[in-house]
Amino acid sequence: MPELPEVEVVRRGLEKWVAGRTVAGVRVGHPRAIRRHQTGAEDFAGQLVGRRIESACRRGKYLWLPLAAPAGAEDGAGPGEALLAHLGMSGQLLMQSPQAPAELHLRVRLSFADGGRELRFVDQRTFGGLAVEAIATAHDGTEVPRSITHIAADVLEPRFDDERFFHALHRRRTGIKRALLDQSLISGVGNIYADEALWRARLHYARPTETLTRREVSRILDGVRAVMADALAAGGTSFDSLYVNVNGESGYFDRSLEAYGRTDEPCSRCGTPIRREAFMNRSSYYCPRCQPRPRRARW
């Protein structure tokens, strides 16, 4: 499932393959894929055709491609617009030859004026999507697409403030895993890397956030940063063909997971079987010895 490292792999691919190119055509194959673009498919295409993509940006699990001002408009007149993308759980952004046969779950395709590889949004479960949005200023002063101004900085951003995160956790009345999955507190962390970071920090997922010490929060952030850096170096995590980079290739970090998906396998630190528990309509994996359940637990 695409979390920050997987999305960053895709961003790097897009930066290489689409920056500087001008959109020539847009085909929307499934309206749900652009449901966040509230003015519909025709307007979506109209706002993209003829626009040059400037670069590829990311915050947490969101990607966006800033667009140069339309031909005839005065450059730098406003904050501009961007093509925003979220991969959801099964979304892929692929660079494909225009002649390549359509993928089974092809939802949107963008062709370019140079006639080279086109950009395809493929999404089996249609939880992801694309939209053209105005750029706005987030609470921390960062320029991002309008609908994601509530998304917090991710741990790979220099502006992520560890001390502010510690205080935010102390204001909350919830469990640490819920907090790690809350994209308005810390972005980019999903179910897999939350479990991996907590395993590295030796903390149980139901630990009440207001009881965490500075040292423990520091261990969690170290865990998040380390697991994401390792996953990025491995090209991301994939369990099947659902997550791939822009060339359709899978990462191999799933071989390095210590907790996630390893029910009944021995913990690599202490040998205790990893446990799986239902949590928020999904699963949590942890070592019951290294990550003992707190006396007071918050789910």
Place this chain on the structure above:
DNA sequence: GGGTTAACCTGCGGGC
């Protein structure tokens, strides 16, 4: 207003 839950969606695997 903060915390929590359910719904959205498709494919796959296990059980019967």
Place this chain on the structure above:
DNA sequence: TGCCCGCAGGTTAACC
């Protein structure tokens, strides 16, 4: 063989 059910999970609307 084929049907049904549970599971995978990021985000958000709706609820408490």
